[in-house]
Amino acid sequence: MCKRAVEIKEGNIISIVSEEDWPRNSKTGQVVDYGEAVIMPGLIDVHAHLDDPGRTEWEGFPSGTKAAAAGGITTLIDMPLNSDPSTISTETLKLKVDAAEKRIYVDVGFWGGLVPENAYNASALEALLNAGVLGLKSFMCPSGINDFPMTNASHIKEGLSVLARYKRPLLVHAEMEKGSERHVKLEDDTLDTRSYSTYLKTRPPSWEEAAIRELLTVAKDTRTDGPAEGAHLHIVHLSDASSSLDLLMEAKTNGDSITVETCPHYLAFSAEEIPDGDTRFKCAPPIRDAANKEKLWEALMDGHIDMLSSDHSPTVPELKLLDEGNFLKAWGGISSLQFVLPVTWSYGRKYGVTLEQLASWWSERPAKLAGQVSKGAIAIGNHADLVVWEPEAEFELDNDHPVHMKHPSISAYLGRRLSGKVLATISRGNLVYKEGNHAPAACGSPILAT
Numbered sequence: 001m002c003k004r005a006v007e008i009k010e011g012n013i014i015s016i017v018s019e020e021d022w023p024r025n026s027k028t029g030q031v032v033d034y035g036e037a038v039i040m041p042g043l044i045d046v047h048a049h050l051d052d053p054g055r056t057e058w059e060g061f062p063s064g065t066k067a068a069a070a071g072g073i074t075t076l077i078d079m080p081l082n083s084d085p086s087t088i089s090t091e092t093l094k095l096k097v098d099a100a101e102k103r104i105y106v107d108v109g110f111w112g113g114l115v116p117e118n119a120y121n122a123s124a125l126e127a128l129l130n131a132g133v134l135g136l137k138s139f140m141c142p143s144g145i146n147d148f149p150m151t152n153a154s155h156i157k158e159g160l161s162v163l164a165r166y167k168r169p170l171l172v173h174a175e176m177e178k179g180s181e182r183h184v185k186l187e188d189d190t191l192d193t194r195s196y197s198t199y200l201k202t203r204p205p206s207w208e209e210a211a212i213r214e215l216l217t218v219a220k221d222t223r224t225d226g227p228a229e230g231a232h233l234h235i236v237h238l239s240d241a242s243s244s245l246d247l248l249m250e251a252k253t254n255g256d257s258i259t260v261e262t263c264p265h266y267l268a269f270s271a272e273e274i275p276d277g278d279t280r281f282k283c284a285p286p287i288r289d290a291a292n293k294e295k296l297w298e299a300l301m302d303g304h305i306d307m308l309s310s311d312h313s314p315t316v317p318e319l320k321l322l323d324e325g326n327f328l329k330a331w332g333g334i335s336s337l338q339f340v341l342p343v344t345w346s347y348g349r350k351y352g353v354t355l356e357q358l359a360s361w362w363s364e365r366p367a368k369l370a371g372q373v374s375k376g377a378i379a380i381g382n383h384a385d386l387v388v389w390e391p392e393a394e395f396e397l398d399n400d401h402p403v404h405m406k407h408p409s410i411s412a413y414l415g416r417r418l419s420g421k422v423l424a425t426i427s428r429g430n431l432v433y434k435e436g437n438h439a440p441a442a443c444g445s446p447i448l449a450t
């Protein structure tokens with residue numbers, strides 16, 4: 001690894017100086033020497049639920065962005081659901097932006113929701129895009145949130161045709177309920193609801209495969225000279241590394257404008273090790289078996305999975321039903337925002353993950369997806385969004401570890417030993433986090449597309 005100095009002025013990177021050139025380039029400004037630590041582009045998490053406004057007892061902009069800053073994330077894009085109301089109109093976007101104002105420690109952009117109510121209303125979607133959402137998000141199965149109903153392929157086709165004019169993406173939660181393929185009947189009262197395998201059987205890989213197969217009937221519109229050229233489809237949180245992934249690889253070969261993310265929890269955990277009743281691990285799609293996890297790593301290392309995101313989807317501890325341990329009734333969602341960098345690094349080392357790959361999965365490609373041309377790389381002219389961290393420093397994620405998310409107790413990572421300690425996080429030149437402390441003021445900026 002080479003030694004470099006990054007020179008920052010007014011929030012931007014103005015030069016990158018090599019070690020030999022330091023003396024000649026010595027400047028009058030403040031110099032901070034981070035010694036042997038690694039300086040990488042700040043992470044960009046394109047998939048986080050901060051639940052603000054309306055469900056701030058679940059998370060919130062201040063706690064969520066403090067956790068992000070402590071984890072080296074300098075930008076996050078907030079999902080349109082789990083807040084109340086959902087972000088599906090210009091009015092509800094305004095509520096988001098107002099709620100973020102002066103309460104965020106890193107930059108925050110917003111996805112808008114594509115729902116049946118607005119899907120056939122091009123002018124409503126245009127208004128939402130004009131108001132600054134970076135793209136849209138929809139579900140192909142029930143979302144768990146009443147004012148965020150699911151979409152079908154025809155809604156998605158309509159959405160893509162509007163997005164094409166804005167060159168912005170549609171993110172899709174790709175699971176489609178196939179009743180006949182549920183391997184358990186939910187009304188069966190002999191089910192062992194504390195057993196993870198019971199839950200796993202309720203959402204088989206065929207649900208992901210069915211959704212992706214359906215999506216690909218409209219994804220071809222995004223090809224060059226297709227009716228939705230300029231639009232882009234992005235599959236969120238892929239868990240199934242078999243047929244679903246094969247379909248996506250084929251679509252890419254055919255020229256569809258399509259990318260896919262997976263999340264650290266699918267790369268760190270496997271079904272076999274999830275204890276009975278431990279609903280901290282419940283998410284959708286579910287964490288699958290160890291063989292699937294190996295295949296996900298292979299696909300990530302081979303470049304078939306494009307990027308990573310947290311899908312940080314917290315709730316209040318009561319709704320995780322940890323006492324009862326009922327996997328069928330507990331809230332589905334993993335709490336992870338602060339830990340994604342050390343988790344990806346710690347669990348990825350045995351696969352030979354490099355720092356360059358981390359920067360590609362967590363910064364460069366997410367920036368491209370979210371249309372952030374001034375972010376995602378340490379380059380002259382870019383925002384000075386940086387994480388300084390020590391890959392070799394190990395720490396125990398025990399009760400003494402400072403955790404900034406609103407409900408640390410529901411995180412499946414608690415109790416793990418991780419390597420990779422964030423020393424400092426710099427967002428647009430501001431030191432937003434340093435060794436356990438945050439900047440006194442919440443100086444992140446809301447990001448609106450123009």
Ligand SMILES: NC(=O)N[C@H]1NC(=O)NC1=O
Binds near residue numbers: 081333
């Ligand atoms: N509504 C919501 O956040 N759902 C998320 N939770 C989860 O585990 N998967 C999701 O899509």
Ligand SMILES: [Zn+2]
Binds near residue numbers: 237284
């Ligand atoms: Zn989802």
Ligand SMILES: [Zn+2]
Binds near residue numbers: 049
């Ligand atoms: Zn999500």
